[in-house]
Amino acid sequence: MKDQPLRTTVIxxxxxxxxxxxxxxxLDRFGVNDREEMIEDAVVAALHDQIxxxxxxxxxxxxxxxxxxxxxxxxxxxxxxxxxxxxxFGPPAHDQRGKHKVTxxxxxxRGLGAVEDFExxxxxxxxxxxxxxxxxxxxxxxxxxxxxxxxxxxNQKHPDRYALTEALLPIVQEELKALVEAGCREVxxxxxxxxxxxxxxxxxxxxxxxxxTVEPIVGKCHLSTHLCFGNxxxxxxxxxxxxxxxxxxxxxxxxxxxxxxxxxxxxxxxVIGEIAKRCDVAVGIVDVKSYYIETVxxxxxxxxxxxxxxxxxxxxxxPDCGLSQTARWAAKQKLINMxxxxxxxxxxx
Numbered sequence: 001m002k003d004q005p006l007r008t009t010v011i012x013x014x015x016x017x018x019x020x021x022x023x024x025x026x027l028d029r030f031g032v033n034d035r036e037e038m039i040e041d042a043v044v045a046a047l048h049d050q051i052x053x054x055x056x057x058x059x060x061x062x063x064x065x066x067x068x069x070x071x072x073x074x075x076x077x078x079x080x081x082x083x084x085x086x087x088x089f090g091p092p093a094h095d096q097r098g099k100h101k102v103t104x105x106x107x108x109x110r111g112l113g114a115v116e117d118f119e120x121x122x123x124x125x126x127x128x129x130x131x132x133x134x135x136x137x138x139x140x141x142x143x144x145x146x147x148x149x150x151x152x153x154x155n156q157k158h159p160d161r162y163a164l165t166e167a168l169l170p171i172v173q174e175e176l177k178a179l180v181e182a183g184c185r186e187v188x189x190x191x192x193x194x195x196x197x198x199x200x201x202x203x204x205x206x207x208x209x210x211x212x213t214v215e216p217i218v219g220k221c222h223l224s225t226h227l228c229f230g231n232x233x234x235x236x237x238x239x240x241x242x243x244x245x246x247x248x249x250x251x252x253x254x255x256x257x258x259x260x261x262x263x264x265x266x267x268x269x270x271v272i273g274e275i276a277k278r279c280d281v282a283v284g285i286v287d288v289k290s291y292y293i294e295t296v297x298x299x300x301x302x303x304x305x306x307x308x309x310x311x312x313x314x315x316x317x318x319p320d321c322g323l324s325q326t327a328r329w330a331a332k333q334k335l336i337n338m339x340x341x342x343x344x345x346x347x348x349x
Contacts, residue, residue, distance in 0.1 A: 005312035012141030013322030014061030050083035053335035092233035139186035195237025203248035224256035276310035284320030299341020
């Protein structure tokens, strides 16, 4: 179990500051040292916003990642990166993200970058946390192999997505092992593709893939997974129902399962009771796809509704998904109100 009831957490990503957005489009104008300075400044900004909100668990905001999983392809050998997506204009959708050819053996001798990101987070968080009233736990998030396989094009050696997943599995596994060895005690393995496609695939097969991926770190950290329905520029991609995933997903070897609830008007809330019988459950009570700012009273009511289904020592609360697709001004206030609402309920227990 986690270290306290009704803890507040995040999935991983946080909005880029506007100046970092600008810099990412003009990287050729900056030197290596300039870029590292920008990254560190962005991580400090993300940390400041999260700690100021009062979160119990914080991340680096994934400020080094242009996308929560696409950035990892740059670390993998045997891939020819697509220079342009198949559709550039019109309403946002997943076909505006390019797919990449597999040209050789998939390997990542330098790792996937998550360990370097965590080491930077530890260094930058130390002085910030030292002056904070709360002492949050540091978390790292890594996409799972099935989700990573989604932007790769099958070939003769890897004829389908499952074959690509198997090729990527040991790469992700080694990164997870290295993260734990680096001292990371809070790890999320993001597999949103599993939750998006569980309605049309074998959920037991997904569970087997997931469990083999995390096997080396089970019991060595607080391990969680995030099950959502996609958030490309504020849009879902999957069938937004948890029923196809359960009870199969209850066999995932995790300490915590995160579910998206706020954007779905808390449909299927009863599923958190089933999850809580097996492990902790993190409930998404802030809608990252909406610019309605949940009030503190909204949060109080939502936490109390969750407590009707699961005990306090099994519950955590978070936004529905990563916050990278939400404007920073909204993300900041949503986190502040979320933490304040949870504290109100916790103090009244």
